[in-house]
Amino acid sequence: MKPRVAVFSFTGCEGCSLAILECENELLGVLNLVDIVRWREAMSETTEDIDIALVDGSISTHAGVKRIKKIREMSKLVIAIGACAHTGGLNAMKNKYGMGEVKEVVYGPDGAEFDTIPARPVSAVVPVEFALPGCPIDREEFLRAIKELCMGKMPKLPNYPVCVECKRKENVCVFFKGQFCMGPVIRAGCGAICPSFGEGCEGCRGFIDNPNKNAHQEVLAEFGLTAQEVMNHFSMFNSYKESEV
Numbered sequence: 001m002k003p004r005v006a007v008f009s010f011t012g013c014e015g016c017s018l019a020i021l022e023c024e025n026e027l028l029g030v031l032n033l034v035d036i037v038r039w040r041e042a043m044s045e046t047t048e049d050i051d052i053a054l055v056d057g058s059i060s061t062h063a064g065v066k067r068i069k070k071i072r073e074m075s076k077l078v079i080a081i082g083a084c085a086h087t088g089g090l091n092a093m094k095n096k097y098g099m100g101e102v103k104e105v106v107y108g109p110d111g112a113e114f115d116t117i118p119a120r121p122v123s124a125v126v127p128v129e130f131a132l133p134g135c136p137i138d139r140e141e142f143l144r145a146i147k148e149l150c151m152g153k154m155p156k157l158p159n160y161p162v163c164v165e166c167k168r169k170e171n172v173c174v175f176f177k178g179q180f181c182m183g184p185v186i187r188a189g190c191g192a193i194c195p196s197f198g199e200g201c202e203g204c205r206g207f208i209d210n211p212n213k214n215a216h217q218e219v220l221a222e223f224g225l226t227a228q229e230v231m232n233h234f235s236m237f238n239s240y241k242e243s244e245v
Helices: 015-021 025-031 062-074 083-087 089-096 099-113 139-150 162-168 213-222 227-242
Strands: 004-009 035-039 050-056 075-081 130-132
Touching: 004 015, 004 062, 015 050, 015 075, 015 139, 025 139, 050 062, 050 083, 062 075, 075 083, 075 139, 083 089, 083 130, 083 227, 089 227, 130 139
Parallel strands: 004 035, 004 050, 050 075, 075 130
Antiparallel strands: none
16 A cells, blocks of 8 residues: 555644645655655545645744644554744744743733643654655655655665855855854755845754854855854744753
8 A cells, every 4th residue: 555645734824835736747656655645735535544744834823732742643654744844833933932921922911711822842852753845845855755755765865064055056155255153053954045035044944053154154254154043044044943942
C-alpha cells in the first residue's frame, strides 16, 4: 500500500500548503507514490488513518494544542512544513508581549474572549520526525523529501549557510549595497533566492546547526550595524528561540 498522507493547517497564511498545490504537474508524480487522504485546501474527504501528517502553521491556541496532539496520536510520522511550523515563524513575534496586551491590540475590547497563547513551533508541543523550512517551503525540496520518505529514508537538509549559495551564484553581497543579511548564519537550500533578487536574507529557514557567530559579528561590525538592528532582524522569523515560553 502507498503511504497515506494528510495535510493540516494551523496558525499561518497556509502558503506552504498552497505551495504543494502549486507543484501542479509534479504533484501527479507524488500521487503515484502516496495516497493523499485528507487536505482541507484540496479535498472534502477526511480520515484518521494516516501514515504521514504534513503540518503547516504554528501552534498558538489551546484548541491548536489539543488538535496537534490528536494528529500526533493518529500519525506514524509528523512533518512540520514551513517557517511557522518549523520555528514559530512570524506568529512568534507576539511572544514578546503579554497575551492580555496582544488580545486587546488585535481583537479590541472583547479580546479576552479569544483563545490565544504564545505561538510555538509544532516540535515544542509534540515530537516531529522532520521539518521542511522556509516561507514558503521550497517546492523542489518538498518533492525530494516526499520521495525519500516513501523510500523509507529520512530527508536531510543542507547544513551550511546561505552565503555558500550566494557565492556559487556569484552574487554581489548585499552588505556592500548597504543592506542587512542573515545569510552567514541561516540554513541554505533556498538557492539564495532573496539575495539573488537584491534583498537580504531574513532567516526564514532557521539557523544552521553550528552558526559561525563570530564571523557574522565581524561582518556586522564592519558595516556599522548596532546590536538592536541585528536583533530586530533575528526576531522576524526566529522569535521563538528568543522567547521564554
